[in-house]
Amino acid sequence: MSNLAVLPIVIPLLAGILLAFVHKKTILVRNLAKIFTLGNTAVVAAVFYQVYQNGTIILETGGWQAPYGIVLVADLFAITLVLTTNIIGLACVFYAPKSLSAKQESFYFYTFYFLLITGVSGAFLTGDLFNLFVFFEVLLMASYALIVLGGEKVQLRESIKYVLVNLFSSILFVTTISFLYSVVGTVNMAQIAQRVQEVDQRGILTTIGILLFFVFGTKAALFPLYYWLPKPYIVPNPVVSALFGALLTKVGVYSIIRVFTLIFIHETSITHEMFIWIAGFTLVFGTIGALSTNNIKLIVAYNIIPAIGFMIMGVGIFNETAISGAIYYLVNDMIIKAALFLLVGAVTYLAGTSDLRKMSGLINQYPLLGWLLFISAFVLAGIPPFSGFIGKLLILQGGMEAEEITIVIIGLLASLLILYSVMKIFLRGFWGQKDESIKVDKKAANHFTIPIAFLMFFSVLLGIGAELFYPVVEDITNDLMNPDIYIDSVLKE
Amino acid sequence: MEIIMSIVAGVLFAAGLYNLLQKQLLRIVVGTALLSHGAHLFILTMGKLKEGAPPILDYDISEYTDPLPQALILTSIVISFGLTSLLLVLTYRAAQENDTDNMENLRGNHDE
Numbered sequence: 001m002s003n004l005a006v007l008p009i010v011i012p013l014l015a016g017i018l019l020a021f022v023h024k025k026t027i028l029v030r031n032l033a034k035i036f037t038l039g040n041t042a043v044v045a046a047v048f049y050q051v052y053q054n055g056t057i058i059l060e061t062g063g064w065q066a067p068y069g070i071v072l073v074a075d076l077f078a079i080t081l082v083l084t085t086n087i088i089g090l091a092c093v094f095y096a097p098k099s100l101s102a103k104q105e106s107f108y109f110y111t112f113y114f115l116l117i118t119g120v121s122g123a124f125l126t127g128d129l130f131n132l133f134v135f136f137e138v139l140l141m142a143s144y145a146l147i148v149l150g151g152e153k154v155q156l157r158e159s160i161k162y163v164l165v166n167l168f169s170s171i172l173f174v175t176t177i178s179f180l181y182s183v184v185g186t187v188n189m190a191q192i193a194q195r196v197q198e199v200d201q202r203g204i205l206t207t208i209g210i211l212l213f214f215v216f217g218t219k220a221a222l223f224p225l226y227y228w229l230p231k232p233y234i235v236p237n238p239v240v241s242a243l244f245g246a247l248l249t250k251v252g253v254y255s256i257i258r259v260f261t262l263i264f265i266h267e268t269s270i271t272h273e274m275f276i277w278i279a280g281f282t283l284v285f286g287t288i289g290a291l292s293t294n295n296i297k298l299i300v301a302y303n304i305i306p307a308i309g310f311m312i313m314g315v316g317i318f319n320e321t322a323i324s325g326a327i328y329y330l331v332n333d334m335i336i337k338a339a340l341f342l343l344v345g346a347v348t349y350l351a352g353t354s355d356l357r358k359m360s361g362l363i364n365q366y367p368l369l370g371w372l373l374f375i376s377a378f379v380l381a382g383i384p385p386f387s388g389f390i391g392k393l394l395i396l397q398g399g400m401e402a403e404e405i406t407i408v409i410i411g412l413l414a415s416l417l418i419l420y421s422v423m424k425i426f427l428r429g430f431w432g433q434k435d436e437s438i439k440v441d442k443k444a445a446n447h448f449t450i451p452i453a454f455l456m457f458f459s460v461l462l463g464i465g466a467e468l469f470y471p472v473v474e475d476i477t478n479d480l481m482n483p484d485i486y487i488d489s490v491l492k493e
Numbered sequence: 494m495e496i497i498m499s500i501v502a503g504v505l506f507a508a509g510l511y512n513l514l515q516k517q518l519l520r521i522v523v524g525t526a527l528l529s530h531g532a533h534l535f536i537l538t539m540g541k542l543k544e545g546a547p548p549i550l551d552y553d554i555s556e557y558t559d560p561l562p563q564a565l566i567l568t569s570i571v572i573s574f575g576l577t578s579l580l581l582v583l584t585y586r587a588a589q590e591n592d593t594d595n596m597e598n599l600r601g602n603h604d605e
Contacts (some may be wrong), residue, residue, distance in 0.1 A: 130565055137572050144579060156587035157599050160518070163583060167525050167576055168513070174569050175532045181562070182539035231601075 004047045005059040005074040008082050008121040011040045016114030026105050030097055033110040037093045040117075041086040044079070051079045052472065056479075056489050058127075066491050067191040073127035073490060077327070077476045081254060082121045084331050087458060088246045088338045089117050091451035095342055096239045098447040099349065104149050104237065112149070115142035116243060123251045127490055129180070130187045132255065133173050136219070140166050143248060146240045147232060155235045162232035169218035176211045183208065190490035193263045193483055202267055209264035209271055213256065220252025222312060223281035226305050230289065233304070234297040234354075238345020241297070245304055246338035253311050253330060260315055261323070261480040262487075268318060275316030280407050282309030283414040290421035294356040296344045296429065299421055303340070303380065306414050307333045313407060314395045322398025324477040328469075329391030332462055336379050336388065339455040340422075343373050346448035347429065351438060356425065360432035365440045368449050370430040372456055377426060379459050381419030387463035498538040505531030518584045518594040525580065529573040533566050 015036035019029050051057055057074040060066060074082075093113065100109060119139025126132050144166075147159045181187060183204055184195040196205055214225070221229040233244055264271055286305030293299060307329070314326025346369060348354040351362060363370040375386070382388035392415065399408040462469060479485050505527050512524030540562030548560035588594040 130568070134568065134572070137576075141575065141579075144583075148583065151586065151590075153590050154601060156583065156590050157601060160580075160583055160587055160599070163576075163580055164513075164521065164525070167580070168528070170576075171525070171528045171532045171573075174565075175535050177565075178532070178536040178539040178562070181536075181565075182541070187561075187565075 002057055002059045004050060005057045005072040005125060006061070007047065008040065008044050008079075008086075009072075009118055009125065011036070011043060012114040012117040012121065015040070016111045016118065019114065020108060020111045023108050023111065024106055026102055029110055030105070033093050033113070036114070037086070037090050041083075041090055044083050044086050047074060048079045048083045051076055052475075056486075058490060067186055067188045070131050071127040071188065071190075071490055072125045073190075073486070074125055075479055075486065075489075076472065077258075077479060078124040078254075080327075080331065080472060080476065081124045081250070081334075084334050085117060085120050085124070085247055088243070088334060088455070089113070091338060091342065091455045092239050092243055094454075095242075095345075095448065095451040098444055099239050099345060100237055101150070107149065108145070109149060112142045112145045113243070115139075116146065116247070118142075120247050120251055124254060127189050128187055129177055129189055129192065133170070133177060136173070136251070137170060139248065139251065140170070143244060146243070147236045149236065149240070152235075158232040158235045161228055165218065165228040169215050172211070172218075173215045176208060176215060179204075179211070180208050188490070189258075189262060190487045194487050194491065196263055196266060205264065206267045206270055209260070209267075210274070212259055212264075213271070213275075216252045216255045216259070217278070218252075220249045220256065220308050220312075221305055222308060223278050223285055226282065226285070229304065230298055230301040233301040234295070238341060238348070241301075241345065242338045242341035245301065245341045246334045249304055249308055250330060250334050253308060256312065257315055257323075257326065257330075257480070261318075262483045265483065272316045272318045275312050276404060276407050279309045279313035279316055280410050282306065282312065283410055287414045287417040287421065291417060295354050296347060296356055296425050297341075297354050299425060300337075300340045300344050303418060303421065304337060306418055307337070307380075309414070310392065310395055310411065313411065314398065317395070317398045317402045317404060317407075319398050319402055320477055320481055321401060322395050323480055324473045325391050325394025325396075325398055327476050327480075328394060328473050329388070332379070332387040332391050332459065335455055335459045335462070336376060339372075339452055339459060340376055340380070342448070342452050342455070343369065343376060344425070346445070346452065347373075347425075349448070350441060350445060351429070351435075356428045359429045359435060361430070361434035362438070363430040364434045365438060366445050369445065369452075370426065372449070372452055373422075373426050373430065375456060375460070377419060377422035379456075379463070380422055381415050383419075385463055387459055387466070389463065390466050494542045495538050498534060498542065502531045502534040502538060505534065516596045518588060518596065521596070522577065522580050522584060526573075526577055529569070529577075533569060533573075536562050536566050536569065 051074055059072040061070045116139055119135050122135035144163055148155050184192050218225045233241055283306045289302035290299050311326045311330055314322040351359040379386040379388045382392040396408050509524045509527035512520050540559045545556040545558040546554045548557050
């Protein structure tokens with residue numbers, strides 16, 4: 001029963017290893033990857049249902065009691081994000097065959113894809129800080145391989161920067177864990193949380209908290225630490241960009257939410273106040289970046305940054321409304337960023353360029369893609385019936401409750417500019433003079449449209465069926481705002 | 494003893510950071526290696542360097558050193574080993590493809 005918690009990690013790991021043996025047989029690998037992803041999604045959905053019905057599933061690996069062994073904690077928050085990850089993976093695996101070249105596909109793309117899913121699921125599910133580091137490395141290592149897959153000049157150039165920044169922040173992560181170990185003498189998150197509440201070491205623990213925030217902020221691309229993100233995210237294949245944009249930064253956000261609702265809650269006037277400021281700057285600089293360019297891939301890559309800003313704003317405000325808003329926005333943003341990256345990837349493939357100045361009138365050839373982009377712009381900006389609205393509304397409402405008026409105004413203005421930056425793709429690329437030089441490739445367009453429509457379906461459902469999903473978010477918020485629930489369920493007291 | 498080790502680790506961090514900010518790719522890789530050495534030394538030091546037997550069970554011994562940091566370091570060493578080898582190959586390929594090992598020249602042009 002409690003072994004259910006390890007399945008979302010083990011299935012993709014085994015799938016990845018298995019597919020490495022038959023990597024040359026492209027058609028077989030392709031179909032196996034689809035089957036495995038479908039199976040994994042079904043299993044994760046079943047686990048999600050179990051957790052929703054019966055509460056947190058805790059797996060003490062190897063039968064060792066909680067603080068001594070590694071625990072996997074499938075609480076509602078973690079399993080919701082794992083389910084979202086698998087839905088995105090499903091869309092990407094069906095999108096991949098057309099988008100990737102045969103050579104890229106046969107050189108272990110699917111193996112690395114499954115290892116990435118393993119790392120992300122593991123990072124969501126683990127209850128141990130050092131184990132979190134290891135799963136970070138699993139997903140980063142897979143991402144290094146995916147980013148250079150193909151080995152073009154720009155890919156090699158940008159991947160060096162990507163690897164270096166992540167390597168540095170990983171080293172810092174290990175150092176921070178060692179500091180925390182010397183203060184509290186454990187690496188189990190529940191026990192750390194318990195001891196942080198007990199020991200009277202406020203100064204040093206706040207320092208360690210901020211150091212951890214720096215590490216996760218680098219992974220999640222927050223204001224002074226976002227410089228590495230945009231360019232490396234646009235050089236690989238669109239599928240890889242979509243996986244990165246949807247999953248990698250969100251693991252950082254998840255870690256921030258987990259650590260700063262569970263462990264470091266003793267000095268919120270310093271840490272969480274700082275988050276609000278950083279979120280404000282992240283919103284401003286991210287939107288400026290998105291407005292500054294005519295490269296459609298770069299517009300979407302820059303749009304990751306203000307979205308992270310909204311979530312950190314929710315954590316910074318730190319009341320129930322804002323936290324539930326941040327969670328709603330996190331799930332919504334994972335799906336919509338994947339859809340947007342796949343969309344601009346399709347547009348680049350079909351129009352033959354990613355420069356907005358060189359394309360126009362695509363709506364004549366590809367109406368469905370155009371309207372999907374139109375809807376996704378609305379979702380991203382948070383226009384009422386769609387899912388981005390509810391998350392933002394809750395975050396801003398939480399901000400009003402906490403009387404943080406400045407940040408609320410910045411958030412609203414940023415939303416406006418985000419809408420403009422994505423609408424620019426629609427207005428300049430899809431409207432305007434019909435471009436006769438583009439040859440219509442209906443088959444490819446259909447192939448691209450189906451996974452995107454699949455993701456958009458979830459995104460719209462998340463907005464229209466908000467009443468269906470809100471109880472889940474409410475339960476998650478309740479767990480996060482009362483860390484004792486987590487601690488007691490892990491340490492069984 | 495912890496004070497001396499902390500200073501040594503700090504020096505390793507400083508040297509690593511200095512190398513990380515250089516222009517030559519290979520020096521950057523050396524910088525990351527120094528940084529990971531510093532981090533591993535920190536883990537060992539932060540686990541308290543009290544005297545005791547190596548963590549192998551023996552009935553005559555009552556005092557052991559802390560085994561957990563050693564396991565953590567071992568994990569971290571193999572990970573950074575894998576990363577360093579990846580980084581070395583990556584630098585080799587990037588330097589070959591772009592005909593330069595100078596970070597300044599790896600900026601790329603505006604049109605890409």
